[in-house]
Amino acid sequence: MATITKNPAPSNDATPGPLVKLPAPGARLATIAGSAVALAGTFMAWTWTSEFPGDLTVTGYPAGLQVLVLIGAALTLLFALSGQGIRGLGWLTPGGANAATRLTALGTLGTIGYTMGAIAAELGGVVNLEPGAWITGIGALIAAVAALALPFDQPYPADDSDPGAWARFRHSLTAPAAPRVSSKLPSWAEILIIVAGFALALIVFTYGIGTEGAEPFIGFLITVGFCFTGANRAGVVSRLTALTHKHRNVALTAAFAAALCFPLTQDNDYFALIGTNILIFATVALGLNVVVGLAGLLDLGYVAFLGVGAYTAALVSGTSSSVFDVQFPFWAAVLTGAGASLVFGVVIGAPTLRLRGDYLAIVTLGFGEIFRITVNNLNGKAGPDVTNGSQGITQIPDVVLFGWDLGQPLDIAGFTLGRNANYFLLMLFFTVIVVTVFRRSGESRIGRAWVAIREDETAATAMGINGFRVKLIAFALGATLAGLAGAVQAHVSYSVTPDSYKFASTAPPNSAFLLAAVILGGMGTVSGPLIGGALLFLIPAKLSFMENYQLLAFGLALIILMRFRPEGIIADRRKQLEFHDTGQLDVPEQRLPPEGGVSATKAGA
Template identity: 75%
Template structure:
């Protein structure tokens, strides 16, 4: 068998007629200077008035003090300027682009143009035409447009190969999304690496808090545009890969930094409504992480998972002292939590025992049916169609706030000079629950049982042939996932003050529901910890901030998932296994001699 070495492969690519051809025929020096100059012009325009009337949100009439959408253009232009200057080898800026100097510039220039163009369009639409735009908007718009045109004239960071599109506009954009690997960074002192990790999570906290704190939809749309292009640019520059290597090296420091940043979030919010969004995001993310045990680790497609959340919420509501509870008992906090988790565990075992002998689509259909059966049953336990347990469609309202060690979560409290509202209190409680769920997931995934789940997910027949009891382990995954969902449901019932059957549907306009939970796991990355957390945050935050698009949520999410499956099927955060599975075409062939020697070494080790 003839194999191709990496050197031959590189040589063939270099001889390709599409090697490193820029889209705009400009000399590299001219293209870079023009990109930097266009970004500088766009930046200057943000300090001038963009409209003559303060009727547009954000008051863009002030000269010398950017506000609203001007700030986003200012950030985009500044980043484009810095990444553009890093290509000159300026001392202190080279670290920005360890993996390539030009692809991030293209993406940031597009993000700046997109944000500025959207702002100009929104002003014209709301105020009645382009005549409402002041010179500052035109200066920033023209500057960002010039920067984009010049950025497409920059040389590509790596040669085109036979798998790339032709070097047109679409081909260059796709090429910018696949920048070269940054390589291994030189080792730094441990304290410096820890400071970099802390700075990374600090920046993440600031961006997340800014996104939640946007007070009007126009600003949030602009934030999504610049954040999307900015995140992709930073990733293609190689900075995220370098940060990922550091977080892997200092795993315990990373976990501590992540939760420290999360604890600081409520102290950055002055609006109780924004803190409530944060609490609901944690509930949604925790349930998605529980579903990740079932779908991501064990490979069981569960379309009725939200029913387990409902079981925990109803169980906690019945024993938490609500005047409308038909049981009429008031358990303390810890007992209510255990009751909700135990009820979901029992429900998971009862549902899983007869259904987990099915596979694939059959299992998905049956779990979908059980999810609907739960909702209908809660509706029928109203005293007419069945026993009076759940008050039917009225649900269980007036659930009292939790009180833990004399600390009433429903009352505001002053902590370190900052007033924590009711929503902030529940956010911190849910953060504690999230820490428990993350710990359970990590320990389970790294254990012998977790490896068995992965084996079942990859090939159940082969796993069974190796001695793995597939049914027992699948039932264990189902039960664990149900318990984690019920765990979060106990807090969700108190946060929302009530539970009703309509909250636990397969698909609906208000998450969490089964469709959104499954989408969060797929969007974020199956089998990972941070993936479902990020996916759940996006899927909850975007509808919460763009309520005028509520009628088109399912359509938009469907389009988003199709685009994700096309361009990043492994999810936003993917483990190594998924990356290799979905991107096998990019791997180099292993020389035959090397493969044989590695095989002989493996056999020798096994024999020893």
């Protein structure tokens, strides 16, 4: 049993107070041994029948969920060896190895535990488990239990003599983030690391979107969630983030190149369709991030601007179901849709942006519902025949650009791109435009004014910022970006209907999911809404059996996120300082003049 000692000595860490250290050298050795056993077990058969998704019946090479467990066990082994002081692995854990080891070990145990339970449930009992599954499970259990006994990477304020396993796990998630470590590598090596990072992200995303069946995808979520959090606690993510900030243009180019390669990796055109819809949803979320993340305006009817762009582009697309006998070129249809959304943004924002907080949220929610009801009533009976009511506008033709019909397969360098892959590339072009606009506007003078309004509108107005004008610009810009995405969405889906633009429904895009994507990903950041939008679209697409419980599941996910990471998955420095206790005083220390020859120091309350 590990001994517990208290160390009252001061520390440079941000967390003050007495510290609890749990020196347990045997715990790390047990973690190494357990993860090695779990890794070896992935090369053995886990079940005897191929009825379970993935080929888990072959001995000699892993497949399906075995690959995920192998990755988790391998990362646990590497992090544990790094904490052991193995030469050459220190670069892997610049922020500390123990928390990362603990998280990846728990993720490995969670994945193998879920897999064993799913096999038993689907095939009729634990008798369907082969010895390989038991060996892997026992090894993962040993590694997880031993990892919970590892000491803390950072000081832990001790309220009692033994913080317990739950406190150790909570501390791994909520301790101050590992500091960014300055890199001493040459520039070419840093660029190679950035490229490798985005290549790894492409591999992970491609693997996740290509999983067939709910069981492999749930295992994928467990593994990626714990391993990413572990890598973040180890400092790997912070180091990569520092490199991307240093070489920002290189990072954006690498991200674009990785996304450009995605359709070339897909044999199934349906997966390319999921990728296209993810880009549409994530791009709209990034437009909402201008309104919510930068300007701090709670807009609950933002999906209506997506609908305005989609309906406008559909009406001028030349479809037979449109009442207007016109056919604009695609670029003109996109500009028309974006312009219509801009007009609606100004018309709705001008009278409502003088409101604040909950009142603004209620008004924008009302606008979203009014838009849906209006287009539903423009059916020739309750109103003029413009949108065909609940039937919507259908048979929207495919886009033709420079003689290239996106509805027809295209052969490029031996790769065949189907219709959905073509639209993925088209939507990727618009995503780059939206990201560029967001970056430029956020770093401009108007972007700083948005942040000032978000933090304290009264103080910003007192400093000379025209709050109404600044907020109206944010509202109009967000609406325009949504209109761009809506124009592409109309052509991708062949039709637009009123039911696609509700506040909350079981299928995105809708205002509730868009807002959740911004909060989940990280408000005010570029990559945050893109990641949040990808998750919130991909998860419902893969877990169709949870259709009736999606809102409940996402509600619980947001509660957990607010508890452990309120700044979102990707957060800027301002949010991290705002939501986490750094141990710094709220008011700087004030030096008092000496009284009676004795100096005194008083800290502000």
